[in-house]
Amino acid sequence: MPGKTIEKKNIGHQVFTVVMWAVGILMVMPFVMMVVISFRTQGEAYDPIFAPFTPILRNYEQVLGHVNFLDWYGNTFKTVIITILIRLAVTLPASYAFSRIQFRGSRLIMAVLMATLMVPGETTMVPRYLYFSNIHLLDSIWVIILPEISEVFYLMLMSEFFRSIPEDLSEAAKIDGLGHLKILLTIFIPLSGPAIATTVLFSFINIWNNFLDPYLFISSIDHQLITPALRFFQGRGGADVPVQLAGASVATIPIIILFIFTQKYFVAGVSSSGIKG
Amino acid sequence: MSKTRLSKSARRDERTAYLLILPFVLAFAVFKLYPMLYGILVSFWKRNSLRTRASTDFAGLENYITAVKTSTVWTSFLHSIIFSVIYVVLVMILGFIIAVLFNKKFKGRTAVRTMFYMPYVTNMIAVGIVFKYMLNPTHGPVNALWRVFGSTGPQWFNSPMLALPTATVIAVWAALAFVIITILAALQDVPEELFEVAEIEGAGRMQRIRYVILPMIAPTLFMLLTICIINSFRNYTTIVALTNGGPGTASRVLSLQIYEDAFTYSKYGVASAEGVLFAAFIIAVNAIVSKVRSRCLERL
Known part of the structure; x- marks a missing residue:
């Protein structure tokens, strides 16, 4: 039985x-x-x-042969790389301070940062447009990069990671007379490979897939990024279905391949943001 | 160590901390926080034509009154709510079920997981192109199932009734991975012994979910609920990619209304007022959720 x-x-x-x-x-x-x-x-x-x-x-020839295709790919890569570099340069020190140093106002600042996470970009598109227009930022990749560098999500991700680094390590370094900046540079950053990998991966995917901001703020066709540019193959007078799908493939496949090879960091990033966020 | 020396080094630490957070906080204040507050200002200014685009004339509550008196604002708000409710319910329930199933070992689990995660990293515009092809009512592969039986099948994006729910379900398909991954991570933290004890005590599968899994991962579920509610209102791209608000205005959500008021009719003041009300609504919903959360978690 x-x-x-x-x-x-x-x-x-x-x-x-x-x-x-x-x-x-x-x-x-x-x-x-x-x-x-x-x-x-x-x-x-x-x-x-x-x-x-x-x-x-033929469909791929038509997509890749678009006069502005290289511009869109180039702009997207430029935006992604510059954003990641500045984002890391700004977020790593801030995360260190929030996770390892006690200072007055840290809770208040953190609360303000977290509160803004509740406000979707959709609700603020008008003032953002007007403001970026006032400061002459529209229609360049900097209108995407500058607001992206201080994303609270990455600050939380990195702070959470720094908190998991044993206290003894930084205490020992302090006794040796190392300052905070030295500790950050020589101990914390070399240890944060996985968190940096997650940040790079997420930044890449998010900026690549971002539609709303470049669509709102970039008007010249040759300044556009790849995802909003897909719209140029659609709609009235747009290309036929197979060409549109070729465009969709060209905009999707690089990300999917990247994702398949880096899934580990991706999963780590999502789950830490969900649980501790 | 004397007290003064300690406080001196603490003060030095503090100064270092401010320097370390300065670049982040500065960038945040200039490019993220200020534009949000600026929206509140604009909502009180008379900026409702191209000519008055830079006006700072005080409008009082005029823009807010115009906003709440416009009937399309209310219908698009209703559409946003419908989208949000369908989205949150489906993404949470399906995400939970799939995560529980993925927690069991089976052949090729890693590969199947990757399949479930792929939609999450795909941009919505590409998704829109593919689904508009697949759901083409006359020739599309999905309606081929109906054509076998000699029927034409649902009109999907061409149907005023179905356009919004169809777009919502596709948004769920794209977002599911986030919920699955988060719940899976929480499930992995549930101690194995708990399941064993439950099994020995003769708990069935449903009972195990109700009395072991749910209480253990409740904090994660509430966190997810908050994030999913916020994300459900980030739907401008989804709607533009799939229906563009149509047919007619059948799937026009509030973000499309704001966009149109501002960038088609140049009513920046009114559109900003709508944005402020929209943000306030989302914050209020989250406040309610967090109230419910603390009450529920107390009871567990």
């Missing part, structure tokens, strides 16, 4: 495995369709997904 229940359990487990795989494949079906259809002609776009066809590169 016990043998039978084990067998029953096994069958149950196999069904469970199959169902999980099926739902997983359903989740990624849109990506499969995106890639497959992007290699078809317009006439074949709505043929069944598994129907045989001869793959063509």
